[in-house]
Amino acid sequence: MSQKKKLIVVGGGMVAHRLVEALVERGAYTDWQIDVFGEETRPPYDRVALTSFFSDRDPQDLLLGDQSLWKTPGVRLHRGSKVAHIDREAKQIAARNTTFDYDALVLATGSYATIPPVTGSDLPGCFVYRTVDDVAELRAWVTSRQEKLRRPATGAVVGGGLLGLEAAGALTALGAETTVIEFADWLMPLQMDEAGSGALRRLIGQMGVSVRTSTATSTLKPGRDGNVAKMTFADGDKLGVDVVVFATGVRPRDEIARDCGLAIGERGGVLADVDCRTNDENIFAIGEVAHIAGRVWGLVGPGYSMAEVVADRLLGGEATFKGADLSTKLKLLGVDVASFGDAFAVENGSLEVVYADPVAGVYKKLVLSDDASTLLGGMLVGDASSYAALRPMVGGALGSDPTAWLLPEGAKKPTGGTLPDEANICS
Structure with missing residues (x-):
């Protein structure tokens, strides 16, 4: 042998x-x-x-x-x-x-996990969000601080991408009053356009999570006990904090x-x-x-x-890596969020069909070829029920009026005032 x-x-x-x-x-x-x-x-x-x-x-x-x-x-x-x-x-x-x-x-x-060059980022009470041990330490810290302070902890998450919003959800679940700080102009800039991100921001705001965009953190300072206590932003604003989570990539x-x-x-x-x-x-x-x-x-x-x-x-085969589908579907702070294919309409001549209902907290966008026959991509916020059906269709024909994929289940096509006053469909 x-x-x-x-x-x-x-x-x-x-x-x-x-x-x-x-x-x-x-x-x-x-x-x-x-x-x-x-x-x-x-x-x-x-x-x-x-x-x-x-x-x-x-x-x-x-x-x-x-x-x-x-x-x-x-x-x-x-x-x-x-x-x-x-x-x-x-x-x-x-x-x-x-x-x-x-x-x-x-x-x-x-x-x-990367940590931006922020003075004080190594203070007690500052964490990254990457491993089970990271999460266990974060949970223990927040629980202990809230017991000592006899009030909800004030938490800040630096980074408003997928991981940052996951961390914000975790802090909120622990009872912390949470603020998400994002350097870009809107949340989840790699997955969402400004309108989709705006819908997401409104929804998580209703859950008590504050958001600051276009904001850079410059320094963190300790309190009398040596733990992190104050966050200063590049524009001079300040925020009192009991815990900081870095989720910047x-x-x-x-x-x-x-x-x-x-x-x-x-x-x-x-x-x-x-x-x-x-x-x-x-x-x-x-x-x-x-x-x-x-x-x-x-x-x-x-x-x-x-x-x-x-x-x-x-084992002697000849397989090759042919790239991969980067589509994502997540529930962030209880909000369904999905993006797939060419969600940002990068392809020249592509068309966008959008349904937005700010009252219901729903934003949906489909990106189509210039002749409106082929699905190129899309993004969904607040209602991702059509994701499983749409994602496999990328690169193929929709086979029906694209608005039929965007309207709430059971709704008629937009022909006679059947939509809420706040709802908009545009292309």
């Missing part, structure tokens, strides 16, 4: 988990010894569902898949094990003061790749071809650390696709 080849996976997150699943599904453990090194002490968990941890859920509930995966012969998960170095010439890694040989290595180190965790001489993208991320292979033929990169086809792909869906490619390649 021939000796098994050795595969090392650096990183123990969602994409690494999917890679191992894909390999086990293909029976790769008969040919490969698979060793996964994760820095966190927990098995891979659902990072997308972190906010549910605030509902007193056990962290075990977030674990991905059947845990028997890690009992598969030939599969080992090394928890709490940071890989310190990769020796490409010797084809070895160093972890836990031990060296491990490899025939193939996959970088799935993900990304880390992430960057690829590519340090170990840099240290061993792998090629890195101009703005970070390990450069890889469409087969997810780096400039070292024995090393692959997948997930948020990978820079493929001119970009870093910041969602879990593309990472899963890359994992499938590498699983196929390790």
